[in-house]
Amino acid sequence: MSEIPPPRMIEAFDHPAGSVARTVPGGATGWKGLLLNIHIAPAASYEMEELQQAHCVAGRGIEGDRYFHGTGTYSPKPDTREVTLIEQEALDALNRNDPPLQGGPIHLTPGDHRRNLTVRGVPLNHLVGRRFRIGAVILRGGRLNFPCKYLEELLGMPVYLPLYNRSGLNCAIERGGVIRPGDAIELVD
Amino acid sequence: MTARIIMKLLVESVRATTPEVAHISLVHPLRPQLPEWTPGAHVDLRLPDGKIRQYSLCGDPTDRMRYEIAVKREDDGRGGSSWIHRQVREGSTVHVSAPRNNFPLVQHARRHVFVAGGIGVTPFVAMTRALASEGQDFDLHLCARSAADAPLLDRLREQCGERLHCWFSSEARRFDTAALGAPAEGTHVYACGPERLVSSLTTALAETGWPSEQIHIERFAATLDENFKPEPFEARIASTGQMLHVPADRSLLDVLRENGFSMPSSCEMGVCGSCECGYSDGVVLHRDASLPLSKRQDRMMPCVSRARVSLTLAL
Numbered sequence: 135m136s137e138i139p140p141p142r143m144i145e146a147f148d149h150p151a152g153s154v155a156r157t158v159p160g161g162a163t164g165w166k167g168l169l170l171n172i173h174i175a176p177a178a179s180y181e182m183e184e185l186q187q188a189h190c191v192a193g194r195g196i197e198g199d200r201y202f203h204g205t206g207t208y209s210p211k212p213d214t215r216e217v218t219l220i221e222q223e224a225l226d227a228l229n230r231n232d233p234p235l236q237g238g239p240i241h242l243t244p245g246d247h248r249r250n251l252t253v254r255g256v257p258l259n260h261l262v263g264r265r266f267r268i269g270a271v272i273l274r275g276g277r278l279n280f281p282c283k284y285l286e287e288l289l290g291m292p293v294y295l296p297l298y299n300r301s302g303l304n305c306a307i308e309r310g311g312v313i314r315p316g317d318a319i320e321l322v323d
Numbered sequence: 324m325t326a327r328i329i330m331k332l333l334v335e336s337v338r339a340t341t342p343e344v345a346h347i348s349l350v351h352p353l354r355p356q357l358p359e360w361t362p363g364a365h366v367d368l369r370l371p372d373g374k375i376r377q378y379s380l381c382g383d384p385t386d387r388m389r390y391e392i393a394v395k396r397e398d399d400g401r402g403g404s405s406w407i408h409r410q411v412r413e414g415s416t417v418h419v420s421a422p423r424n425n426f427p428l429v430q431h432a433r434r435h436v437f438v439a440g441g442i443g444v445t446p447f448v449a450m451t452r453a454l455a456s457e458g459q460d461f462d463l464h465l466c467a468r469s470a471a472d473a474p475l476l477d478r479l480r481e482q483c484g485e486r487l488h489c490w491f492s493s494e495a496r497r498f499d500t501a502a503l504g505a506p507a508e509g510t511h512v513y514a515c516g517p518e519r520l521v522s523s524l525t526t527a528l529a530e531t532g533w534p535s536e537q538i539h540i541e542r543f544a545a546t547l548d549e550n551f552k553p554e555p556f557e558a559r560i561a562s563t564g565q566m567l568h569v570p571a572d573r574s575l576l577d578v579l580r581e582n583g584f585s586m587p588s589s590c591e592m593g594v595c596g597s598c599e600c601g602y603s604d605g606v607v608l609h610r611d612a613s614l615p616l617s618k619r620q621d622r623m624m625p626c627v628s629r630a631r632v633s634l635t636l637a638l
């Protein structure tokens with residue numbers, strides 16, 4: 135086995151998507167969201183494990199997560215992956231087969247989708263190039279997440295197309311700290 | 324080949340089914356159901372030192388609560404089984420992949436004949452259970468030193484009845500391939516066991532005129548040619564045109580990884596099929612024991628297979 139590479143992150147506002155979006159005004163404001171679930175996986179392909187609190191470390195990720203350790207499936211490729219988020223609303227839509235592009239409802243639980251944070255009331259697609267707060271932690275939206283075939287294989291569920299354009303947000307951590315389910319989420323700027 | 328989720332499973336029980344074979348039952352500590360599997364499937368056990376070992380599931384596929392495996396202690400083996408025998412107890416946690424099936428039952432076969440050597444019987448435990456419950460025609464030939472050395476013998480007797488044929492050397496009964504008879508249309512022969520048994524069986528079946536499509540072998544060690552001399556070659560990435568140099572002392576898989584390609588892999592010895600990759604424009608030296616002949620013209624296993632001079636990878 136080769137040596138485990140250290141995490142090679144691209145800071146969110148240095149990411150091609152984030153850096154452009156930073157200069158473009160607009161997007162939803164005035165919303166207030168909620169952190170529902172926190173999940174990490176100890177290494178690539180491992181099942182996600184739920185946490186009741188998590189330590190976010192600026193420039194690295196969530197302590198104990200595969201992207202914090204640089205052992206994730208995509209760790210060898212530099213990217214913005216310190217923390218990933220997905221909307222509960224997207225999971226709810228999959229669960230009611232909306233839009234009806236696949237055979238039927240897809241029941242994807244917060245432990246299945248492999249993003250770290252499941253949130254409600256947070257317009258993630260508006261947050262590329264934006265700073266927002268979860269409790270005392272500040273995140274920077276770097277790029278939209280997009281589904282991968284790898285996830286589809288791991289889950290054995292056809293989630294690739296259904297997750298398109300609602301697969302969540304990849305973030306960098308600007309200010310680290312502890313987050314817990316129930317924390318409020320708000321736009322900073 | 325598909326990626327598989329890795330779970331931290333709880334050891335529900337460990338029982339000695341023979342003096343050398345531990346029969347281990349695994350459950351998920353949180354989820355009520357484990358991923359589905361079909362008879363012939365195996366799981367990967369990931370050992371603390373990073374080694375991966377493959378074990379056939381020998382339980383009941385309709386029981387979604389647990390996986391069962393049987394592990395023979397091989398003190399002169401590669402270290403996996405002796406770790407399992409020393410360390411795994413009821414209540415232990417083991418890291419286990421979701422199952423994969425490289426050795427499925429042939430659909431629509433008229434008759435199935437299984438030949439097992441010792442611990443090689445494990446995939447056939449699940450297969451014969453399924454066939455017996457469907458009322459299908461099969462026979463299981465089990466070779467072992469003695470009844471006491473035959474893994475899961477009680478279970479096999481119960482589910483196979485008279486379809487189980489034991490060949491115990493202690494009773495001076497040695498398996499003879501003549502017992503399988505002449506080739507018959509719709510009959511499929513499956514073998515799993517020590518290389519000696521498997522190779523003498525395949526030779527004998529070929530001599531009797533059995534078509535190779537009706538013979539199915541499960542191997543847990545790749546048949547690498549010791550005289551193979553690896554040569555360096557160039558790999559071109561089809562999507563980008565990037566050229567990668569693969570030195571003689573490194574695998575294509577290693578070089579791909581080093582260059583940022585995230586390739587799934589498991590055994591890294593050409594038996595599991597995880598790292599399967601497409602290729603074109605090249606003479607590939609296939610060295611795996613996993614890909615069927617029909618796929619070798621455009622698929623390869625970069626963990627052990629190489630190319631003459633150069634190839635283009637569908638990446």
